[in-house]
Amino acid sequence: MRKPLAAALFALVIAGTGAAPAVAAPAPAKETALVAETAPAKETAAPAIQAVTFAGTVSLSNCSGSVVRFPASEDDDPALVMSNGHCLETGFPAAGEVVVDQASTRTFGLLNSAGTRLGTLRASKIAYATMTDTDVSLYQLTTTYAQIKSSYGITALTLNDAHPTAGTAITVVSGYWKRTYACNVDGFAYRLKEGEWTWKDSVRYTSACQTIGGTSGSPVIDNATGKVVAVNNTGNEDGGRCTDNNPCEVAADGTVTVRQGINYAQETYQIPACFGLDNKLDLSKSGCTLPKP
Numbered sequence: 001m002r003k004p005l006a007a008a009l010f011a012l013v014i015a016g017t018g019a020a021p022a023v024a025a026p027a028p029a030k031e032t033a034l035v036a037e038t039a040p041a042k043e044t045a046a047p048a049i050q051a052v053t054f055a056g057t058v059s060l061s062n063c064s065g066s067v068v069r070f071p072a073s074e075d076d077d078p079a080l081v082m083s084n085g086h087c088l089e090t091g092f093p094a095a096g097e098v099v100v101d102q103a104s105t106r107t108f109g110l111l112n113s114a115g116t117r118l119g120t121l122r123a124s125k126i127a128y129a130t131m132t133d134t135d136v137s138l139y140q141l142t143t144t145y146a147q148i149k150s151s152y153g154i155t156a157l158t159l160n161d162a163h164p165t166a167g168t169a170i171t172v173v174s175g176y177w178k179r180t181y182a183c184n185v186d187g188f189a190y191r192l193k194e195g196e197w198t199w200k201d202s203v204r205y206t207s208a209c210q211t212i213g214g215t216s217g218s219p220v221i222d223n224a225t226g227k228v229v230a231v232n233n234t235g236n237e238d239g240g241r242c243t244d245n246n247p248c249e250v251a252a253d254g255t256v257t258v259r260q261g262i263n264y265a266q267e268t269y270q271i272p273a274c275f276g277l278d279n280k281l282d283l284s285k286s287g288c289t290l291p292k293p
Contacts, residue, residue, distance in 0.1 A: 052180070053173075058121065064218040066173070067157065075149070076144050077144060079148055083216070084217040085136055098130045100126075104126045157219055159269070160225065160229050164222070169184055170184065170221060172215060181215070189249040204249075205262065218231070229268065231266050
């Protein structure tokens with residue numbers, strides 16, 4: 001995962017830039033329908049889409065995140081903030097651990113399109129978090145989407161409920177650094193292994209997205225639709241093989257591939273199927289494939 005904030009900042013001072021899982025931050029600091037590992041897609045210049053801004057993103061104490069909604073969410077539903085599981089204030093969840101409905105009063109700095117802080121949002125609980133199969137945390141807020149819109153003029157980002165496509169032009173938007181990274185979806189890793197954690201069907205970026213510590217939890221936005229297709233979470237920093245901060249790709253046949261300097265995200269299309277009326281988590285819903293406690 002990206003280095004925790006303090007470690008990442010130190011790395012930036014020493015090296016200028018660096019990557020860590022893009023996880024927790026300053027300078028800062030993983031199934032749904034599985035797909036076979038794909039060959040890297042030919043990189044093409046990402047179109048300049050001015051619609052991709054910082055609006056709706058948030059800054060955490062150590063990571064990035066965003067206010068998100070599902071296709072079926074309603075304006076009077078309690079809003080949700082999405083980040084990485086490794087960005088939890090309680091530390092990294094262990095492999096196999098799933099956090100559900102855990103009380104939290106964590107705060108988030110809400111940003112406008114220019115990256116200016118508009119105000120503070122507060123969690124009422126961690127609705128869901130894990131680092132097993134995926135690397136995601138979803139906080140339920142004390143405010144609704146309508147209240148955020150009324151107070152700040154900000155509309156939540158929508159999670160796309162369709163699997164992302166190789167070659168798609170994307171932007172990683174970091175609320176922590178107030179910085180964006182533009183590239184393309186290069187392909188998908190059947191399994192991505194880092195230390196004790198293994199993630200399924202991960203998004204691999206083309207080399208242009210050189211994310212760093214603190215960008216962990218950033219929404220990955222499809223430039224053409226403005227919808228969120230993944231959550232940024234890690235990268236291979238030093239060329240290590242399957243170690244912390246050096247994830248490796250494991251193909252269906254067990255072949256291991258190391259791509260130094262390449263960064264990754266976890267798909268989010270499977271999340272909407274696990275939430276129902278009033279944005280309530282329901283891991284027993286038909287079609288929900290997120291890991292269960």
